[in-house]
Amino acid sequence: MRETESQSIKVFALGGVGEIGKNMYVVEVDSDIFVVDAGLMFPEDEMFGIDIVIPDITYLEENKDRVRALFLTHGHEDHIGGISYILRKLSVPVYGTRLTLGLVEDKLSEAGLLGRVTLKTIDANSIIEFNHATVSFFRTTHSIPDAVGVCVHTSQGAVVYTGDFKFDQTPVDRYGSDMGKMAQLGNEGVLCLLSDSTNAERPGFTGSEKAVGVEISKVVYSAEGRVIVASFASNVHRLQQVFDASYEHGRKVAVVGRSMVKVVDIARNLGYLHIPDGMLISPQDIENYPERQITVLTTGSQGEPMAALSRMAKNAHKQVTIRKGDTVIIAASPIPGNETSVSKTIDLLFRAGANVVYYGEKKIHVSGHGSQEELKLMLNLMRPKYFLPVHGEFRMQKAHARLAQDVGIDRDRIFIVEKGDVIGFRDGIAQTGTRVQAGNILIDGLGVGDVGNIVLRDRKLLSQDGILVVVITLSKEAKRIISGPEIISRGFVYVRESEQLIDHSTKLVREIVEQSIKEYSIEWSTLKQSVRDALGQFLFEKTKRRPMILPIIMEV
């Protein structure tokens, strides 16, 4: 399949660089376009009301006839969460391992797309031939089973994307990294490596998932009442360890929380989760067993206020309420940005009388991403000619670049790319300087991309000091106010405490409008601006607040 003359290769990110989330990388070999991953990102603080953020795929839409495949490295939201939106615009076969596709099917079914998309199951040994390249895979260890790296073989060498990985020398079950294959890729020649920068700032090794199992088992053993474990649903290894520890210590397990129920179901059906018969009980049956024989597996490890764990703590969950004697294990660390909500949940649990075991105190969580020593190991196995640190914020990419220099990769061969920056390769030599369109698409409810900066700016303004609506009905002919001004506020001040303020405002507006009508013809935009300015200034003087002021003039 390979051309003998040099191919034109392009590598770029549509998401996942300069940010944590919405991973999407593109490898182009002559006329073949390969997309790897289709993630989503959760909105930042300033993105008021936005549900999720996905990559701008304009470039792929414009070249849709050349897009040959979407490869998925693993089943986390930041790698597969955008798939329904993307497959609505792009008709392309999707390749993934069994568990990954199991999770994707669930998403597609919710979006009504199941059956309209070609899903192709691969495993780490699959090799797929395309017109201008061959694609292979290699097994990696991550905090979800069945993760793979993707390798696009070209005439100039391989372009390798690691996906998310760590090196766990004592992995749970069978999910070890295939170091032999990685070394072999290195031996055969890697043109360009894209590697996971998440923990590039963290010295040492990340630590084994097995160690977490040992801690969980200790806590389960010594707990005198019920044990409630909150974990990421997709961390099937950890779920397995919770089942194992519960089995070992004679506890039944009830599963609570929508996504937890779903993942346990999918993972069990596909054979990734091994649960002895009779061990799983319905949440309704919890009270039929002595407390010492109960483990509850739940969502909510990030302190999400609507997730099962928070509701249990607030006595707002239908089936489980936290009570004195319960031991709660939060087997996850807060994702950056979630620190406050996790703290609040821990406080709620303590207040409800539980003994809470959480990150910081005991080793009940390890990251799924390799630390500095592991990143260096990957670099040394692959020995790439060129290196792109991806999957991380700018400072993580930067830290990863430093590690690459430490292991001997030339500074000139390391590219810290932004979304859309294209690295081209000709005759094995990299070229920079071109770009494709890239950015964020904000999703709010059913709207994809219909909320932009102006709407967000308004939401922010509204959230700060609220709004004052000023309505006046004018008779254009008679040149006089025939109704109003009526002032209605929301989110500004207690109306009861501010009657005088509103009275003064009303009077002020009336004067401005009457003055304007007298002096000029009624020009709406000018009149509105005068109302906005005068009222804004008046209110700021009186309250030091700047509510949005919305003058509406009705004409009869």
Added chain:
Amino acid sequence: MRETESQSIKVFALGGVGEIGKNMYVVEVDSDIFVVDAGLMFPEDEMFGIDIVIPDITYLEENKDRVRALFLTHGHEDHIGGISYILRKLSVPVYGTRLTLGLVEDKLSEAGLLGRVTLKTIDANSIIEFNHATVSFFRTTHSIPDAVGVCVHTSQGAVVYTGDFKFDQTPVDRYGSDMGKMAQLGNEGVLCLLSDSTNAERPGFTGSEKAVGVEISKVVYSAEGRVIVASFASNVHRLQQVFDASYEHGRKVAVVGRSMVKVVDIARNLGYLHIPDGMLISPQDIENYPERQITVLTTGSQGEPMAALSRMAKNAHKQVTIRKGDTVIIAASPIPGNETSVSKTIDLLFRAGANVVYYGEKKIHVSGHGSQEELKLMLNLMRPKYFLPVHGEFRMQKAHARLAQDVGIDRDRIFIVEKGDVIGFRDGIAQTGTRVQAGNILIDGLGVGDVGNIVLRDRKLLSQDGILVVVITLSKEAKRIISGPEIISRGFVYVRESEQLIDHSTKLVREIVEQSIKEYSIEWSTLKQSVRDALGQFLFEKTKRRPMILPIIMEV
């Protein structure tokens, strides 16, 4: 001054328990009320538009004739930040050490209260006699100089509040903890100890400020260009170490950022900061020196978007712009809740070309609060009969309570109090069960307490999906619409992309109103509710969003 028969003693917190911030503790001895600290808290995420939060002091206002003194333990915002608001309602002498009062004076002067308040300077050796109690102090080490603990001596023993503290065995300058005096208090008999729980979850010792100085000096030594150090302004020890390191390596220091300039000024004038002559230069003169001879000391260590450091990184600061070759030291760790903004600032600095040294990589910050071993040391020095873990969220109080049990304090003598819970003492025996009013007062602009739950709920709603204002002018007599419906939205969708939606909505509203007018008399509240319901449902179906809908009916 002490009565021979048993006094009535009450101890409670008006702020600082179940939270980090707005510390305010009250000790009542018969008819004398002593207040310790008057802090503020910064608003939580959900408190849209709120500037600061202070304690509800209704109880003190209701008993203002009995309030004898306000003691301040140190000059941090969470201990003195609420003082202007409180002194407007309460006329009471304020006692504090020189630096603390220096910072308070600045606040009072901004609030126009200077000269109208009695400020009494104390030092760690002061002893003050009141009608029913004697008050003394003891020196502690914290991340601001001149911190003290407060001791109210009663006939039943001493009530001691530690203030914020750590034990630094190699403190910078002269600010060591007075362990001798603490031990003496323990020997004489401590009835009740209130101690700082901030780091009660953290094993071991916090570490010495000196170690930070060593790291800063190393970085300053090896930096080839300018060094920019961001720190909390009030951490005068650290500022001193930055000056020392700069002096040692032949650098001038420019001070940038309003609060940094202010604190350097106050601390220098009061003799807490020693700066060799000629070392301080104006920010305007930075460019007159070689880069290797410049240190910039700045605010913004918490990633505050408007602080000097962020503005330098974004090329939006008047005097300093970060450029390639600069070394930026962020000599602080993020306060919980600020993690994201700090990360963003670090990214901006890297993008601007700086080498950034930040927490995690090097030991360029230590906490000002003692860890578990230090908290146990304090407990063992004081050997209190009763113990109240304060200054912390619930889980920290809980962790501190466990430490107290570990050192041998009886479980029944440890109280994890909420704001307003009163612990009374009679004949040396504690009594629980009574409460005083306590809570949060929200401050927005000039408004103190005029923003409550309804306003906040509205702001939250507005921030999520914006607002639709629907205006109609009706002729009541003619029973018909004479103008409108006019629909105006803010923060909902791009108007350009939603013309059709607004057209449909307008039509829908017209139908509802015309129908209502025909069928019933025009009853405003019913009519408004019908518009709200029907339009809300329509918009949710079309967009899956729930904007606030504000129907306004004008009558002519």
